Amino acid sequence: MSLYRNSVWFIKGLREYTKSGYEAAAQQFAPKELDVDVSGRCFLITGANSGIGKATALEIAKRGGIVHLVCRNKERAEAAKAEIVNETNNKEVYVHILDMSRPKMIWEFADKFQQANDKLNVLINNAGCMINRRELTEDQLETNFATNTLGTYILTTALVPLLEKCEDARVITVSSGGMLVQKLNVDDLQFEKGRFDGTMAYAQNKRQQVTMTEQWAKIHKNIHFSCMHPGWADTEAVRSSMPDFYAMMKNRLRTATQGADTLVWLAISTTGTQQPSGLYFQDRKPVSTHLLLAQTRATAVEEEKLMKSLEEKATNHKPSTT
Incomplete structure (x- = not known):
């Protein structure tokens, strides 16, 4: 089944996830949906000193x-801030x-942030890692789990x-299409069994993020x-993290x-929030979280077990002081 999943996913990726896939989807975008003034609204973005996080911070600024940039490296964070401000x-x-791999530090950061700020309109969980x-x-x-899953869970x-405290509050988590090849595995959250594969660990973490999003939507209605x-x-x-993939696909990749x-x-328009809470989006549209016939759906018991474990x-x- 994993061969089937991987094959179907890669074919789908070549069609939809590449630069040409974006350009095709963008023909249906309504440009005015991003013509929004968000002055006074507060955004917190993890992993914001490079890549997609930095590009998002720039557009919001x-x-x-x-914009609050939450980063691991101070020098790179300050450089990103200077560039965005300039x-x-x-x-x-x-x-x-x-x-984001250190749970106690996340709890402490969140506590201090709430003491210093009277509002947070949008939390963007973008930080992640793929340790091979x-x-x-x-x-x-385990580092991937600590950063991608547990860190995201604790901060949120x-x-x-x-x-x-805010009307129209939003939490957006950056997942990955790779999660489509993974069925939720709640019995080995830290990859202690079998041969370790960093790419599949990352994909499993991203499946866990999708499940967390769906469960949070049921719990926090506001x-x-x-x-x-x-x-x-x-x-x-x-x-x-993926040098072989990059070498093969570099001419077809999207820009950040x-x-x-x-x-x-999702962070600034009103269109995305008109959709039900808890959905998974690709190119401004909600899409399925499962491939056809891939047998990746989890049971309610498994989903509940994940949330209890986290x-x-x-x-x-x-x-103890938090």
Whole structure:
């Protein structure tokens, strides 16, 4: 079945996820949907110093938004901020240094952010990693899982109270089309069994993010949740984590701005939030989270088990003072 999934997914990707796929889809876009002034609205973007996160921050800053860049590397974050401020003349761009693989630090960051800010209109979970060998963090968590799944879960959970203070609050998580080849596996969240494959671990994390988004939408009715696939974009992360894929596809990849288009659209337009909460978007349209006949659908019991496991792990890594 995995061969079937991978084959169908790659053919779909060549048709839809490439630059030509974006250009074809863009013919149906309504440009005015991004003609929005978001002055006074507060946006927090993780992984915002490069690639799709940076492109998204730039587009939001152009439209007057208050932009909080959450990054791991201070030097690169400050350079991204300077570039965004210089290009947009928007001075309300702020840098926060945070390692999304460290649960206690995330809890502490969220607590401090809520003390310093009276609102958060949009949370964009963009930070991610693809480590191609199994490594453990200082907290003895598998690095991909800690960053992509648990980190996203904790930051979102911790900031829900601040989001709920705002009308039209949104949480958008950057997933990946690779999740289509994965069925949710709640029995081995940290890839302790069998041979480790970083690409498949990443895809599993992205499937978990889709499930989290669907579950959050059921729980938090006052916040609009969505996730999206940026397509195959030419970013530093793709070049470093998937060198073979990049070498094969580099002439067909989307630009970071094209990859960020749906993310920006979900963050600032009113059209995306007219759709039900909890959906998965690609090129400004909700699309299926499963390939035809791929047998990747999880049961309600499995989905509930994922959320309970994440809640337990998040609680176990919560500072006593938070």
